[in-house]
Amino acid sequence: MADELLEVTDLTMRFGGLRAVDALSFVARRGEITAVIGPNGAGKTTVFNCITGFYRPTGGGVLLTHADGARFALQRLPGHRIARRARVARTFQNIRLFAGMTVLENLLVAQHNTLMAATGFGILAVLGLSRYPVAERQAIERAREWLDAIGLTERADDPAGALPYGAQRRLEIARAMCIDPVLLCLDEPAAGLNPRESDELNRLLLRIRADGCSILLIEHDMGVVMRISDHIIVLDHGRKISDGTPEQVRADPHVIAAYLGEGDEDEVPAEEVVA
Amino acid sequence: MAYALQQLINGVTLGMIYGLIAVGYTMVYGIIGMINFAHGDIFMVGAFLSMISLLGLAAFGITSVPLALALTLIFAAAIASLYGWTVERLAYRPLRGSFRLAPLISAIGMSIVLQTFVQVSQGARVKPMEALLPGGVQLMDQGGFAVQLSWMQVAIVITTLVVLAVFTWLVTRTSLGRSMRACEQDLKMAGLLGIDTDRTISLTFVIGAALAAVAGLMFLLYYGVIDFYIGFVAGVKAFTAAVLGGIGSLPGAVIGGLLIGLIEVFWSAYFSVQYKDVAAFSILVIVLIFMPTGILGRADVEKV
Numbered sequence: 001m002a003d004e005l006l007e008v009t010d011l012t013m014r015f016g017g018l019r020a021v022d023a024l025s026f027v028a029r030r031g032e033i034t035a036v037i038g039p040n041g042a043g044k045t046t047v048f049n050c051i052t053g054f055y056r057p058t059g060g061g062v063l064l065t066h067a068d069g070a071r072f073a074l075q076r077l078p079g080h081r082i083a084r085r086a087r088v089a090r091t092f093q094n095i096r097l098f099a100g101m102t103v104l105e106n107l108l109v110a111q112h113n114t115l116m117a118a119t120g121f122g123i124l125a126v127l128g129l130s131r132y133p134v135a136e137r138q139a140i141e142r143a144r145e146w147l148d149a150i151g152l153t154e155r156a157d158d159p160a161g162a163l164p165y166g167a168q169r170r171l172e173i174a175r176a177m178c179i180d181p182v183l184l185c186l187d188e189p190a191a192g193l194n195p196r197e198s199d200e201l202n203r204l205l206l207r208i209r210a211d212g213c214s215i216l217l218i219e220h221d222m223g224v225v226m227r228i229s230d231h232i233i234v235l236d237h238g239r240k241i242s243d244g245t246p247e248q249v250r251a252d253p254h255v256i257a258a259y260l261g262e263g264d265e266d267e268v269p270a271e272e273v274v275a
Numbered sequence: 276m277a278y279a280l281q282q283l284i285n286g287v288t289l290g291m292i293y294g295l296i297a298v299g300y301t302m303v304y305g306i307i308g309m310i311n312f313a314h315g316d317i318f319m320v321g322a323f324l325s326m327i328s329l330l331g332l333a334a335f336g337i338t339s340v341p342l343a344l345a346l347t348l349i350f351a352a353a354i355a356s357l358y359g360w361t362v363e364r365l366a367y368r369p370l371r372g373s374f375r376l377a378p379l380i381s382a383i384g385m386s387i388v389l390q391t392f393v394q395v396s397q398g399a400r401v402k403p404m405e406a407l408l409p410g411g412v413q414l415m416d417q418g419g420f421a422v423q424l425s426w427m428q429v430a431i432v433i434t435t436l437v438v439l440a441v442f443t444w445l446v447t448r449t450s451l452g453r454s455m456r457a458c459e460q461d462l463k464m465a466g467l468l469g470i471d472t473d474r475t476i477s478l479t480f481v482i483g484a485a486l487a488a489v490a491g492l493m494f495l496l497y498y499g500v501i502d503f504y505i506g507f508v509a510g511v512k513a514f515t516a517a518v519l520g521g522i523g524s525l526p527g528a529v530i531g532g533l534l535i536g537l538i539e540v541f542w543s544a545y546f547s548v549q550y551k552d553v554a555a556f557s558i559l560v561i562v563l564i565f566m567p568t569g570i571l572g573r574a575d576v577e578k579v
Contacts, residue, residue, distance in 0.1 A: 052467060083469035090467060098460045101453070108450070109457040110468045115450035136450075179469050 004065060005030040005214050006051070006183060011060035013046050013238075020046040022238040023060070028183070028231070030067065033205065033215040035225045037249075038235035039258055044218045045093065047235070048185055051216070052090045053079040064088065066182060084113050089176035090185035095168050099161030103152055103171060106160050107143035110178035115139055146174040150204065166197035170204060183214050190221040202228050226250070234258065277417035282544045283537070288428045288497065290536025291435040295490035296513030297520065297528035298442070299483030305459040305523040306479050307371070309378045313362055313385035315510015316393075317484045320358055321491025322501045323393055324351040326404055329495075340407055344430070344492075351492055352485040358389075359484025360477055368473065386506070393503040401502045404495060431493045438489050439529065442482070446525065455479060459523070512539075515559050521572025530570060534558075 006028040013021040021043045028034040036044050049055040051062050051074055062074040064086050072086040082088050098106050108115070115135050147153045150170040155163060160171060169189060176184055189205075190198050198221065205215060205228055219225045225232065225246070232249040234242040236258040242249050249255055296318050303311045328347040337343050366385045370377045411425035446452035457465040458475045466472045494509065495501055512535055520531025535555050542554035562569070 054463075079463070079466040080469050080471050083467055084471075092464075096461055096464045098457050098464075100460055101456060105453055105456075109453050109465070109470070112450055112454045112457075113469050116454075175468070 003030050004028075006216065007063045007065075008047070008051070009061050009063070011047065011050060011062065012058045013043075013050055013055060014058040019238050021050065021057075024235070024238065024240055026233045026240060026243060028214060028216055030214055031209065031212065032230035033209055033217060033228055034231045034233065035217045035219055035229040036233050036235060037219065037222075037225055038241075041237075042235040043238040044235055045187060046238075048090060048187055048216075048218060050075065052088060052185060053077060053082045064183065083179050083181075087180060087182045088185065089179050089181035089183070091172045091176055091187055091189060093188045093191060095165075095172060097160040097168055097172055097175070099159065101160060102157050103147070103160050103163065104140070104143055104156040106171060106175050107146060107178050108139055110175050111139040111142065113179075142178065146177060149207065150174050151200075166193050166200070169193065169197070170200065173204060173208075177208060177213065181213055183216060184208060185216045187218045188220060189217070190219055190224045198224060277415055277420045277422050278544070280414070281420075281422045282540050284422070284424055284428060286537035286540035287533060288431050288536070289540060290533035291432055292490050292493050292497070292532075293509070293513050293516045293535050294529040294532025295435055295438065295486050295493070296509060297516040297532045298439075298525060299487050300514050300517040301520070301522055301525060301528040302455075302479050302483050304517070306455065306462070306476055307367075307378075309367070309375075310382065310514065311367075311480075311483070312379070312382040312510070313366075313389060314483065314487060315506035315513065316386045316389035317355055317359055317362070317506070318487040318491045318494070318509055318513075319501070319503065319506030320389060320393060321351050321355040321484075321488030322495045322505060323397055323491075324354050324488065325492040325495050326402060326501060329404070329407070344407070348434070348489060348492060351488040355484045355488030355491070356481040359480040359487075362389075363477055363480040368476075386510075390503055390506065397503065399503060401500050403500045406499055407496060427496055431497060434489065434493065438486065442486065443525075445482070451475075451478065512555065515556065519559055519562055519569055521569030524569070524571040527569055527571035
């Protein structure tokens, strides 16, 4: 079960003279929740952006291996292929729902590819000759399951922008899951959530892992990280300073030093430059 | 009263044509935030394609008017779509990610290319065509003024409504429409959800061009004369309609088109024909001062 899903090797991302990520290597295993943590500006979001095709890394590689052995060099794929072929989904620190579309439509958009394949790319649908109605029913069925899982069934036809903040967060995760990913990358999913919403999020993430999707997580909320992660990677100034189980990481003196700001030279807030 | 009714009929017919073109402007603006200045010329190409098709069908002895119109509609829409696709592929896609004005300048260039191409290949003279659907019905007669509803106007309004209904269904009910709306709201996020954004943008141009070609056919039927320059004036009017309705909003484009058509016709009827464009554009300016986002446009509210 615990084989290698994502292998990041010597990943480097330079912005001018700034090394936001510096020769970073780590492995995320299948069926686990892997957390990437570190102080502000450590380069966590940059790593995500390299994995999901937002940035072309300056050097190094990101290799994803499916359970059937298919391999994808993510640093070379365009964004929509990363979602469609490599099946990697992600969310952002800020909410990026399609606010003007309904909750249900947000979940259907993510299933666009299966639906388009069933329509013969739009042509057959016009003639009413396709499996489209069946495919659409399945897509709606799948969306309903996720709406149940995140407790938003009642609000399926409301515009996504009208939902409360915590619900929007959960909807984003559900939407990402609708592309049927093998790896879900979450950038600070617990940011701005109250303790009750945080608990709901934990339950949702554990459920996703139980369903067989691995998770890569950036998070500041240590309550969330320590409770649900199987494996933690700690970054500081673009380098990996610790790697292990929550217990190992918690006890690592390097981590404590980084978080308490001991021995800090050249404090450059990399993420501010990047964002 | 009778006079006003007649103007209302004329205005709605003209407004439908503007509305069809305006939809193409507003769709492209919504999805990639650029004004496709070549869109009016796609409309002109559509009108020429319609004329070629109608004359060709007549030469082959197809004299049934509904059949000829249906075939022409399909032919013109298909070929104009090809033009729309090619223009996007050649002139806009390579510039995506470049600075904002680059595709705009490229679009003006494409507009000139299309105009010149038609001028050279079809000749610069005005092309007349005999009326396909002569006659009409007299709705009322008041003091010697007869209100006429021509069959042509009926055909234009019905065709436009059918085309817009199909288009609305496409945008609101199908997977393609959903992904178009998703790209319109957040292009990058749509890509991360597995939507091929380049293809979706291409399809937007294709659909816009098909609608413009339908408008071209309607224009040809209504006025009976076309030349290589009609795309400019109609394009500017339709663009105005799109802005008036709220650029980015599809129903707004149709409403804007109807308004521009009505303003133009009523102004010509009651004040002066020479100043009809001044009237239309003055109203645009006034609306934009008091409603900067147009009638149905939404302000971009950034939530933090």
